[in-house]
């Protein structure tokens with residue numbers, strides 16, 4: 001007996017390890033392992049991955065409106081591997097939603113909610129809402145324009161609920177407007193409250209699953225399966241691990257190729273910014289467009305409640321033990337209809353944006369601004385009492401002239417006082433993003449997206465335009 | 477014992493597999509267990525390198541630093557009949573923030589004409605040392621430590637002279653690196 005075995009036995013006599021492992025690994029699967037059963041453990045893997053990368057992000061992140069954005073920029077631009085880990089976490093939420101849809105579809109189509117599995121199914125439905133809650137709360141945390149306005153849209157939708165809508169909205173926002181309190185409560189929900197609930201629910205879900213037993217192929221009797229039993233170990237475990245390796249590899253490649261975005265910092269004064277939710281919320285976003293007062297309540301409450309009740313009630317409504325999909329045409333058709341409808345509305349949402357030139361131009365401009373922000377090097381946040389004096393507004397003569405031109409020609413009307421942004425893009429930091437000549441060229445011949453947004457080719461004389469650019473370069 | 481893990485309904489379906497011993501169950505099919513180990517290694521491998529780099533970032537990269545502060549044009553300090561007090565802006569990098577604070581310093585010259593920039597913080601217990609024109613001396617208000625115009629100890633409890641700060645001249649301007657030093661120690665040690 002080698003020393004590892006000795007140690008193992010020593011531990012086993014005290015911690016009953018063999019028994020524990022056997023319970024975990026000797027899970028019977030009627031008909032044996034299959035690739036169609038991997039999605040549940042796929043979800044557990046992604047949850048673990050999100051928890052791990054989330055804890056890592058918390059090492060540098062600060063949940064306050066003053067610092068959140070800077071700390072996320074710091075993670076993305078300064079910390080070694082920060083962009084990669086943040087990317088894995090950000091794209092991980094999409095992976096989670098995709099995996100949930102796969103798991104739900106597999107369970108539904110296989111009729112695996114049948115045969116004393118009502119509570120198991122309900123705990124799964126609860127987990128589904130928790131996951132949607134996780135992506136909703138997590139999306140705000142970087143506190144950039146996208147995050148801010150997507151959450152503004154999301155929380156005002158909640159405000160449409162009759163009677164208690166305003167209460168819900170203020171509860172979510174921590175007040176009537178979005179601000180640092182919104183960020184704090186979203187953070188607490190995202191990293192403390194929801195994960196604790198999810199961990200508990202996952203345990204319950206797995207426990208109930210083991211009690212009910214794996215349902216096996218859809219030809220199988222859900223209560224007393226008749227096929228020969230296979231076991232979780234080793235083949236199913238291998239398949240599950242293969243999926244985990246695939247998921248992490250794909251996430252890592254995507255995160256390394258397309259770094260998670262961080263646009264300009266949230267600017268509540270910007271009335272032009274178009275808030276758009278993440279892709280998996282697009283169907284809901286589109287759906288709400290169809291329902292105008294006085295029917296809004298049907299769109300945001302009645303129909304979602306019916307769909308939710310049908311889904312959660314599946315094991316109570318569809319009580320026959322028949323599991324083969326083709327013998328359950330109504331259930332399968334309803335499921336396909338809802339899923340297909342969601343996919344269609346998601347597509348419509350993107351198409352609508354694409355079909356409206358002003359919207360399209362604005363979204364392109366926003367994306368370009370995001371890319372520019374991501375290309376600028378990290379700037380530490382200035383703090384301290386001497387800040388104002390340390391960077392005195394000492395303008396050169398040319399810049400003074402430029403400032404006067406900026407105000408006189410009403411540039412400020414769109415780009416904001418001191419270029420903070422408004423209807424038009426923020427100009428602060430433009431000097432570090434573009435050369436004077438590039439700005440000159442852009443002012444003389446604005447791009448199509450800029451023209452669509454209301455920008456005009458500058459009528460100023462060359463000298464005046466140069467002076468204006470001198471001023472723009474001082475905006476920091 | 478292994479039967480406990482499964483639903484009651486599944487029990488009767490157990491074939492001979494349920495009879496095999498725990499050890500045999502865990503140890504068989506070694507080829508597949510090797511694959512499982514490889515899969516686990518892939519997952520751990522992809523994650524561990526970035527995680528270690530990320531967690532250890534502040535250990536290997538400079539995340540806190542005090543920058544050079546501008547004192548003024550070096551020509552202002554070519555001749556100094558007596559020390560002059562200057563207020564500088566100290567930029568201190570602290571992770572993702574840069575703290576800017578105002579600090580007072582004294583610019584002085586030794587009898588040999590050598591430039592010295594002095595921290596006004598008393599090496600005794602840290603009180604702010606002031607210049608006394610009448611005495612032509614630096615004097616600490618707390619325990620009456622006194623120093624010459626170039627900061628050399630004269631009298632009182634301070635264990636050493638006033639602390640000189642690192643200076644450099646670039647583009648005709650005098651820069652200083654503001655630092656704090658351990659109090660009560662006869663040796664000047666940055667903290």
Ligand code: FES
Nearest residue numbers: 598600601616619
């Ligand atoms: S603190 Fe200056 S003499 Fe004691």
